Amino acid sequence: MKNQARFDLKEYMEEIREKVDSALDELLPPEDRFPQTLHKAMRYSVFSGGKRFRPILCVAAFEALGGKGEGILPAACAIELIHTYSLIHDDLPCMDDDDMRRGKPTSHKVFGEAVAVLAGDALLSLAVEILVKKLPYYVGCDVTTRVLDDLLEAIGSDGMVGGQVVDIMTQAEDATPEIIEYIHSRKTGCLITSSLRIGGIVANAEASLIERLSDFGRKVGLAFQIVDDILDAKGSFGDLKSGSQLDRKRGKPTYPAVFGLEESERIAKRLIDESKRILEPLGERGVVLKSLADLVINRKS
Amino acid sequence: MKNQARFDLKEYMEEIREKVDSALDELLPPEDRFPQTLHKAMRYSVFSGGKRFRPILCVAAFEALGGKGEGILPAACAIELIHTYSLIHDDLPCMDDDDMRRGKPTSHKVFGEAVAVLAGDALLSLAVEILVKKLPYYVGCDVTTRVLDDLLEAIGSDGMVGGQVVDIMTQAEDATPEIIEYIHSRKTGCLITSSLRIGGIVANAEASLIERLSDFGRKVGLAFQIVDDILDAKGSFGDLKSGSQLDRKRGKPTYPAVFGLEESERIAKRLIDESKRILEPLGERGVVLKSLADLVINRKS
Numbered sequence: 001m002k003n004q005a006r007f008d009l010k011e012y013m014e015e016i017r018e019k020v021d022s023a024l025d026e027l028l029p030p031e032d033r034f035p036q037t038l039h040k041a042m043r044y045s046v047f048s049g050g051k052r053f054r055p056i057l058c059v060a061a062f063e064a065l066g067g068k069g070e071g072i073l074p075a076a077c078a079i080e081l082i083h084t085y086s087l088i089h090d091d092l093p094c095m096d097d098d099d100m101r102r103g104k105p106t107s108h109k110v111f112g113e114a115v116a117v118l119a120g121d122a123l124l125s126l127a128v129e130i131l132v133k134k135l136p137y138y139v140g141c142d143v144t145t146r147v148l149d150d151l152l153e154a155i156g157s158d159g160m161v162g163g164q165v166v167d168i169m170t171q172a173e174d175a176t177p178e179i180i181e182y183i184h185s186r187k188t189g190c191l192i193t194s195s196l197r198i199g200g201i202v203a204n205a206e207a208s209l210i211e212r213l214s215d216f217g218r219k220v221g222l223a224f225q226i227v228d229d230i231l232d233a234k235g236s237f238g239d240l241k242s243g244s245q246l247d248r249k250r251g252k253p254t255y256p257a258v259f260g261l262e263e264s265e266r267i268a269k270r271l272i273d274e275s276k277r278i279l280e281p282l283g284e285r286g287v288v289l290k291s292l293a294d295l296v297i298n299r300k301s
Numbered sequence: 302m303k304n305q306a307r308f309d310l311k312e313y314m315e316e317i318r319e320k321v322d323s324a325l326d327e328l329l330p331p332e333d334r335f336p337q338t339l340h341k342a343m344r345y346s347v348f349s350g351g352k353r354f355r356p357i358l359c360v361a362a363f364e365a366l367g368g369k370g371e372g373i374l375p376a377a378c379a380i381e382l383i384h385t386y387s388l389i390h391d392d393l394p395c396m397d398d399d400d401m402r403r404g405k406p407t408s409h410k411v412f413g414e415a416v417a418v419l420a421g422d423a424l425l426s427l428a429v430e431i432l433v434k435k436l437p438y439y440v441g442c443d444v445t446t447r448v449l450d451d452l453l454e455a456i457g458s459d460g461m462v463g464g465q466v467v468d469i470m471t472q473a474e475d476a477t478p479e480i481i482e483y484i485h486s487r488k489t490g491c492l493i494t495s496s497l498r499i500g501g502i503v504a505n506a507e508a509s510l511i512e513r514l515s516d517f518g519r520k521v522g523l524a525f526q527i528v529d530d531i532l533d534a535k536g537s538f539g540d541l542k543s544g545s546q547l548d549r550k551r552g553k554p555t556y557p558a559v560f561g562l563e564e565s566e567r568i569a570k571r572l573i574d575e576s577k578r579i580l581e582p583l584g585e586r587g588v589v590l591k592s593l594a595d596l597v598i599n600r601k602s
Contacts, residue, residue, distance in 0.1 A: 029458055029459065033459075034463075034467075034483075035458075035463050035466045035467050035470070037466060037470060038458050038462070038463060038466040039458060042458065085422075089418055089419070089422060092415075092418065094413070094414035094415045094418065095415050095418070112395070113395035114393075114395045114396050114466075114469050115466060115469075115470075117390055117393065117395065117396070117418060118390070118462050118465055118466050120422075121390060121421075121422075121425070121462050122457055122458040122462045122463075124422070124425060124426070125425070125453050125456050125457040125458075125462065126453075126457055126458065128429050128449065128453050129449075129450070129453035129454060129457060132446050132449045132450045132453060133450060136446055140442075141441075141442035141443045141445070141446045142442045144442070144446055145433050145437055145442045145445055145446065148429065148430075148433045148449075149430070149433045149434060152426050152427075152429050152430035152433060153430060155426050156423055156426040156427055156430060157330055157336075157339050157340060157343065157423040157426075157427065158330065158334075161339070161419050161422050161423045161426065162335075162336050162339060162423075164419055165336045165338065165339040165415075165416060165419050166335075166336050168415050168416075169336070169338060169416075182335075
């Protein structure tokens, strides 16, 4: 299979997923280490069926810009841990109040709110610790601090956390197109963009190429969240009985709520088309990233 | 005043406090930056009357081990931000459920639970971001990653967060001396020890001296928390009407609950005596740190 001429995206993603999962398994404290409840909670959310989309983007950007070997894995894992921390906190009763995620009870439903908050805190700390402990071995301390700088800026009060604050504080009726773009670009877009940029930084790519990854990431990240909104909206229209998704999204600022479903689909499609054009100058090297962009618009869940 | 022969500890502490506060003011995003509620919440808790004990320990350790200049300030500020993040999360209804801290309403009482969780998250991210952005300028990237490694290990699932998990999951009647020492050494001790070690690392001190700071910190940190418990216990015995402190500590594993008040006072005193002996080989250079250790046992609030 591996030697077939046509590039197999599914196989490529599965390979990265396996490597990332096995690295995460090594990097996370074992479940039987004291305090066991905390370590169980950390592992429960990390291994609950995530698609590893951000690590895959990170590795794909790394390889597209000439990176080789395992040096990108600590970064890919750290990014997934940060994504997981943000989901645990977003699901809390005081935030989105979600009981289920990916078909499984959310962390606070299983371990209680206090442990869920602390498991999120511990995952954020662990992500940074992994970068600091593992990355210098591959790329030295200078590049490690550049990676950290990029990542921490992406997830702070001007990035991911800022987006989440505006999201919970904005009701649908107050959402302007500017607000909704702020929320989506920060809450989802910043970490996706940083995943790509970090791939470029670890590959030691030149600044102009890393900027290109940023532009690509901004569009893909925004499209990703719009598609999320569209899938949620369709799910709730199609299944009014369960109500949970509708309740959850009722009053929430989303693209379909502001622009309508059809226009939202058009915007997402246009963003993906634009994102792919940004990678044109990369030629063959941009093929995988472009295919991943197509996946965003074609995904069904 | 500054030229008097006798060293003035109060003045020394006040000087550091002012420097740290003014650096924090520069490093924190302004309140009028969008999203304002988040940035207000971050500043509210950072500037709510903290004694800056950890930054003072950090700077004192730095100077005791030969460090000079402003290079220690980013680390001292990062440590205070991490301390603040941990307090905001500890005060949440799902944790210790505290309405007041240092005579002011806690973050979630003012801004709501969601913003409080996210303000804590943002402060943790900002602490790392500050270290990564500012510290290399003074000490290079190698020392910066050593500082980060020390700090992140201290606050993760095997450190501060681990201590908090065990604290909230342990009832007084289940608390053994081993459990209570685990809680206190992790929940409070790890960050205090790391504050001292980081002072030594930034001063580029030799490993044996940094180990000495660790031993000193472990004892001072444990004593600090025992004194906290003693003050809480005395406060609640003396003021039964208000009830809040008693309620809060009822069922909580504390030293007075396990060992009784008098024995707890003896343990704290012994720890401080031992901690000062550890610094004997430092001679004159250890005087400030030893005075700070004495403060721990003599404090009234």
